[in-house]
Amino acid sequence: MLETLQQLLWSGDLIYATLRLTTPLLFAALGGLMCERAGVLNIGLEGMMLGGALTAYVVALRMGNPWLGILAALFVGAITGLLFAVVVVTFRANQIVSAVGMNILMLGLTGVALRAAVGLSIGQSPAPTIPIWEIPGLAGLPLIGPVLFAHLPFVYLVFVLAGAMAFIFYRTTWGLAIRAVGENPRAAETVGIDVIRVRYATVVWSGIFAAVGGAILSIGYLNTFQEGLTAGRGFIAFSAIIFGRYTPLGTLLASLLFGFTDALQLRIQAFGVQIPYQFLVVLPYIVTLLALFVAGRSKGPAASGLPYAPGEE
Amino acid sequence: MKSGLSKRLEGLRSIGLGQALSWTLPIWAVLIAFLVGSVIIAGAGANPIQAYAALFRGAVGNGGLVATTLVKSIPLMLAGLSVVLAYRASVFNIGGEGQIYMGALFAVWGGTLLHLPAGVHLPIVLALGMVGGFLWSAIPGYLKAARGFNEVIVTIFMNYIAVAIVSYLVHGPMRESGWNYQSRAVDESARLPIILPGTSLHLGLVVALAAAVLAHILLFHTTLGYRLRMVGFNAEAARYAGVKVTLITVLAMALSGALAGLAGAVEIAGVQFRLLEGFSPGWGFDAIAVALVGQLHPAGVLLAALFFGALRTGANSMQTAVGLPMVVVQVIQGLTVLFMMIGAAVQHYGLWRPARREK
Numbered sequence A: 001m002l003e004t005l006q007q008l009l010w011s012g013d014l015i016y017a018t019l020r021l022t023t024p025l026l027f028a029a030l031g032g033l034m035c036e037r038a039g040v041l042n043i044g045l046e047g048m049m050l051g052g053a054l055t056a057y058v059v060a061l062r063m064g065n066p067w068l069g070i071l072a073a074l075f076v077g078a079i080t081g082l083l084f085a086v087v088v089v090t091f092r093a094n095q096i097v098s099a100v101g102m103n104i105l106m107l108g109l110t111g112v113a114l115r116a117a118v119g120l121s122i123g124q125s126p127a128p129t130i131p132i133w134e135i136p137g138l139a140g141l142p143l144i145g146p147v148l149f150a151h152l153p154f155v156y157l158v159f160v161l162a163g164a165m166a167f168i169f170y171r172t173t174w175g176l177a178i179r180a181v182g183e184n185p186r187a188a189e190t191v192g193i194d195v196i197r198v199r200y201a202t203v204v205w206s207g208i209f210a211a212v213g214g215a216i217l218s219i220g221y222l223n224t225f226q227e228g229l230t231a232g233r234g235f236i237a238f239s240a241i242i243f244g245r246y247t248p249l250g251t252l253l254a255s256l257l258f259g260f261t262d263a264l265q266l267r268i269q270a271f272g273v274q275i276p277y278q279f280l281v282v283l284p285y286i287v288t289l290l291a292l293f294v295a296g297r298s299k300g301p302a303a304s305g306l307p308y309a310p311g312e313e
Numbered sequence B: 001m002k003s004g005l006s007k008r009l010e011g012l013r014s015i016g017l018g019q020a021l022s023w024t025l026p027i028w029a030v031l032i033a034f035l036v037g038s039v040i041i042a043g044a045g046a047n048p049i050q051a052y053a054a055l056f057r058g059a060v061g062n063g064g065l066v067a068t069t070l071v072k073s074i075p076l077m078l079a080g081l082s083v084v085l086a087y088r089a090s091v092f093n094i095g096g097e098g099q100i101y102m103g104a105l106f107a108v109w110g111g112t113l114l115h116l117p118a119g120v121h122l123p124i125v126l127a128l129g130m131v132g133g134f135l136w137s138a139i140p141g142y143l144k145a146a147r148g149f150n151e152v153i154v155t156i157f158m159n160y161i162a163v164a165i166v167s168y169l170v171h172g173p174m175r176e177s178g179w180n181y182q183s184r185a186v187d188e189s190a191r192l193p194i195i196l197p198g199t200s201l202h203l204g205l206v207v208a209l210a211a212a213v214l215a216h217i218l219l220f221h222t223t224l225g226y227r228l229r230m231v232g233f234n235a236e237a238a239r240y241a242g243v244k245v246t247l248i249t250v251l252a253m254a255l256s257g258a259l260a261g262l263a264g265a266v267e268i269a270g271v272q273f274r275l276l277e278g279f280s281p282g283w284g285f286d287a288i289a290v291a292l293v294g295q296l297h298p299a300g301v302l303l304a305a306l307f308f309g310a311l312r313t314g315a316n317s318m319q320t321a322v323g324l325p326m327v328v329v330q331v332i333q334g335l336t337v338l339f340m341m342i343g344a345a346v347q348h349y350g351l352w353r354p355a356r357r358e359k
Helices: A002-009 A012-037 A045-063 A066-090 A095-118 A144-148 A153-171 A173-183 A185-190 A195-222 A233-243 A248-271 A277-281 A283-295 B004-013 B025-043 B048-060 B063-088 B096-113 B121-147 B151-171 B204-221 B223-233 B235-240 B245-272 B283-293 B298-322 B328-349
Strands: none
Touching: A002 A248, A012 A045, A012 A144, A012 A153, A012 A173, A012 A195, A012 A233, A012 A248, A045 A066, A045 A095, A045 A195, A045 A233, A066 A095, A066 A195, A066 B328, A095 B025, A095 B283, A095 B328, A153 A173, A153 A195, A153 A248, A173 A185, A173 A195, A185 A195, A195 A233, A233 A248, A233 A283, A233 B151, A248 A277, A248 A283, A277 A283, A277 B151, A283 B151, B025 B048, B025 B283, B025 B298, B025 B328, B048 B063, B048 B298, B063 B096, B063 B204, B063 B223, B063 B245, B063 B283, B063 B298, B096 B121, B096 B151, B096 B245, B096 B283, B121 B151, B121 B245, B204 B223, B204 B245, B204 B298, B223 B235, B223 B245, B235 B245, B245 B283, B283 B298, B283 B328, B298 B328
16 A cells, blocks of 8 residues: 555656646646736636637647647637737626636637537547657756656746746836736826736736647647547636735646646556546546635735726726 | 725626616627627538528427427526526626536435435425535535635536536446446436426426526515625625625525526436436536526526527537537627626726726
8 A cells, every 4th residue: 555655656757747737737827827916817717728729739730730739829819818808908897707708608619610620520630749858968867857858848938937927027117017007006007007008918918828728738738629628727727826825936836736636646547546537537626625725815916806997086 | 995895896796786787788798699609600611590590490490399498498597596696695606517416416316215205205306406506505605705715716616526426426326237327217206297298398497487486585575685685785885784794605605506406406307317427518607698698687587598598409400400519509608698798897887988986
């Protein structure tokens, strides 16, 4: 028993899978973090991920090039972000319910588009995938080389981006503007910050980030797309932001925890431990709930979720 | 300067709480959703006019189809009412799907394990369904009210967990031996009788109508309903007035769950008779569109549920006639929700104009 547990936990495979599974989550979470710091709650991350996943798959399949798939996903992510921004920033519609509507819409749209693009053979044709990029010199290291330095390029990129985001948030005027808009938009406006523009920009970026996260799932890992492929990862990403207390580092650590849980449940399944798979599959959700419970109240930006009209007293 | 909480509630009102929205708004939202939907259908390579014609014929083309539409509307009516109860208290219950599963599970337990005389068995089975939904949704209600959780996220996760529990049970302990992944069927005495001979229309329709009347009475003619709406309108003011906001919030979520649970139980007792993996095609999510289009009003919910029930029924024919997948329904629903929200916000804040001044 103890030996099994040891085999289960002390393995490079588990760390490898953790990094792998954290990456799409963290992409979406970083995007969500950006717009949440600017005061826009984005529960639509799930739908945005789904849109990116489908776009990347269809374009990669049709064009025979995974990088074109990523490019197309970036574009579609920006469009979805823009549309969401129009609804919640310009029209000031309720952010939570609009995002729920957005998720339903994206579930439907991706289903229709998949059928239109690939026909009835849903998800059967494998798309060309992003190749693994072994970091020269480092990948050859014993033990840690294959675990840490033989991943998709996006795995390295997302950790760099998390660091970059911390830098942007706390060391640049742009980051200051984002945080000011999220905490007190009125005050931000009086010092000359264009609140609407900052919110638009961050929501569009969140769409792009989430779409990349989705694209990694479809043409990075699975080589295919099926309806509802993201299976709640966008919501887990949203929770990672709360659990990470609205900071880039916290969000990174929270995403790692959830990525680890996912890796662990897959590994337990592969080990053939006598636990029904249905309970293993929901392990990430349960851990997320427990994490939120343990974390207690996590205070978001003061103006989070509130619409803003410029030029008002 | 308003406090954060009451400002937040200001935002909640823009979903139609505490203000009279124009009754034409849902009609516009649906029409525009269909219009945008037609562009998407055309983009998918089908003729939108043919598609919508097939949709219409497939929903109400003959008596049998009308009965099917009614049958499909029943869970939407109950789940829609469920959403209304929660939203009226500013609680966003996205957990209808999980609560439907829990209600169905409890109903199947009652229908297979208890053996009671006809006339007693059925009401008990339906009540058990409500208990299942009540208990399941009391958890996120408590987490929101007492621990400050975002209920949207919690209810979504609990959907996955409920679906997994049911999936496990029908694969394992509750699986009927020798059959597919399904439970035993509930006793005859636990089933809802057919009310229109020759069709599938069952007594669940009457149950749903009665639930709408009761929900209306609860919301608008009882102290509890008044407090519930007060919390939804302005939690801080309600607290000042001596309302136990935490208790009301938990209760709103739990009662909402009870109605969703009833939707699951009615579907079991009226249509399915046994528990199957994935037996709900997403009613818990459809219910959100139903509630919003129904203007968060029980009578409106009944009409909206009929509309979305027709959409689901008609989508079957649309699939065979023009080859569009069923998920087109989701496209229309998602668009409807978005346009409802935009419409409500525009009515609340005005178009392109600054928001009303804060006092």
